[in-house]
Amino acid sequence: MRWIASLVLNALALMLVDYLFEGFTINGFWIALLASVILAVLNTIVKPILVLLTLPITxxxxxxxxxxxxxxxxxxxxxxxxxxxVIEGWFVAIIAAVVLSILNVVINKLTRD
Structure with a gap:
């Protein structure tokens, strides 16, 4: 149940980033929810590999x-x-990543308690 709540809250966070930045566009809540699921899978499988490969620069x-x-x-x-x-460029992606990281800290705090 917490996982589903976390996905929905992450989808809402993506929609908030869509609202805040012009170069970041999501076509509706269901796409945001699907993006949230994809991000969860990528963060589970791909992100640890990327972190390991880029450990020196990190x-x-x-x-x-x-x-x-x-x-x-x-x-x-x-x-x-x-x-x-749609994300229009790396700068928008990095700024969105920073904002989403901050929002994810709040979301994780809300879903764990």
Missing amino acids: VLTLGLFLFVINAITLMFTQALLGEHF
């Missing part, structure tokens, strides 16, 4: 490179969803 940047890795997972999600989920 250490050198004191962990800030993790935002780039989160942006990469957002771009992968965009590639899978096509025209329904």
Whole structure:
């Protein structure tokens, strides 16, 4: 049940980022929910591999490179969803990753208690 609540809250977070940034577009709640599921799968499978491969640069940047890795997972999600989920450039993806990371801290706090 917590996992479903987390997915729905992440979808709402994606929609909030869509509202905040012009270069970040999601076509509706169901696409945001699907993007949330895809991001959850990518964060479970792909992100640990990317973190391991980029560990030296992550250490050198004191962990800030993790935002780039989160942006990469957002771009992968965009590639899978096509025209329904559009991120216009890497700068928007990195800023969206930062905002989503902050929102995910709040979401994780809400769903764990």
